[in-house]
Amino acid sequence: MRLWLTLLPVAIAATGIAWWLTAPATVDASQIVALDGDATQGEAVFHASGCASCHHAENAENDTVLSGGQGFASGFGTFYAPNISPHPEAGIGDWSVADFAGAVRLGVSPDGAHLYPAFPYAAYGRMTDQDLVDLWAFMQTLPPDETVNRPHEVGFPFNIRAGLGVWKVLYADRGWVLDVPPELERGRYLVEALGHCGECHTPRNALGALDRSAWMQGAPNPSGSGRIPALTPNSLTWSVEDIAYYLETGFTPDYDSVGGHMAEVVENFSKLPAEDRQAVAAYIKALPAP
Incomplete structure (x- = not known):
């Protein structure tokens, strides 16, 4: 009984730390939603960010149809780019700009799941608020596509997304790499x-x-x-x-x-x-x- 009373606080503390490390962060969207997006400026952000390179269908002739499906092999398994077209069910058409900001900057889906860092949100986390809303405005102009997302082929333990919270604490450094003039x-x-x-x-x-x-x-x-x-x-x-x-x-x-x-x-x-x-x-x- 005495041992149990000693271990109980340790177990509670460990549980709390694990929850803190694995809990998805949330984005403060108050400043973002107050901005007006410019689709023309967003097109330049779209090209600079290489969105179509990963999210158009493999061998597609039209790289503005962001139906996803390309596979990206890694030492942890194969990741498949999702549909990010404005389709309301298959794509991200039912997202808000705040949802978009959470995914792009923090690697968190609208339902609160960690996204794999095959999506380079650690880099995109440095994107300015205005560029983010401009990009969102441009993406609303693209054609919707009903292609269903292909699940990633990732084995245990990397298929446990909660562990990505720890990975983000350790490695998702959004500070600049180099100090420059x-x-x-x-x-x-x-x-x-x-x-x-x-x-x-x-x-x-x-x-x-x-x-x-x-x-x-x-x-x-x-x-x-x-x-x-x-x-x-x-x-x-x-x-x-x-x-x-x-x-x-x-x-x-x-x-x-x-x-x-x-x-x-x-x-x-x-x-x-x-x-x-x-x-x-x-x-x-x-x-x-x-």
């Missing part, structure tokens, strides 16, 4: 937030979190074939103009052309203003050597 802030925003470039170009630890100490130093290809190249100055010797031109046309200074998933990144960035591509290039050239 004012003239590089736009490039940092495009690379570290909207473009989420570090998701591919930075190595990960055993739990799938980005190793920020090796920022942009290259990483194994999650598909298991080849390696994503480093963008640090010891590996990438292109000039600012070379990088900006590559992001516009897909052509390298050696007259090679872009391939793989990067082709879609170039397709997205080619639709942005030239000054944005220049800003990204300037940020990349300012990356510290390993």
Whole structure:
């Protein structure tokens, strides 16, 4: 009995800590709902964020139909991009802008479930309020699609979503990776937030979190074939103009052309203003050597 009385407070405390660590966060939507979204500006955010690259159907000719279904292999299983078209049942058409903000910034679905970080909400968490509502406004203009979501193929224990709450506490750092002067802030925003470039170009630890100490130093290809190249100055010797031109046309200074998933990144960035591509290039050239 005495042992039980000793262990009971410990058990209660442990339960409370576990609940706190695994409970989904909620977004303060008061400022967001007060803003008016601009769909024209939201289209640029849409392209910079690469929404269509993951959420259009595999081999689809129209990348504005965000029906989902593409599979993304990882060491934890295969994740399938969901339908994020404005369809009210199959997609996110019945969401509010607050629901959207919770998913994009915190990785929490409207019903309170943790989303897997295959969706780069740790990067999108740095998105400004105005860009978020502009993006939402643009997405309302896209065609609805009734394709049903395909469930992820993730085994135990990674199929227990409550554990993602602990992962977020440990690794969902929404602070900026690099301190930069004012003239590089736009490039940092495009690379570290909207473009989420570090998701591919930075190595990960055993739990799938980005190793920020090796920022942009290259990483194994999650598909298991080849390696994503480093963008640090010891590996990438292109000039600012070379990088900006590559992001516009897909052509390298050696007259090679872009391939793989990067082709879609170039397709997205080619639709942005030239000054944005220049800003990204300037940020990349300012990356510290390993």
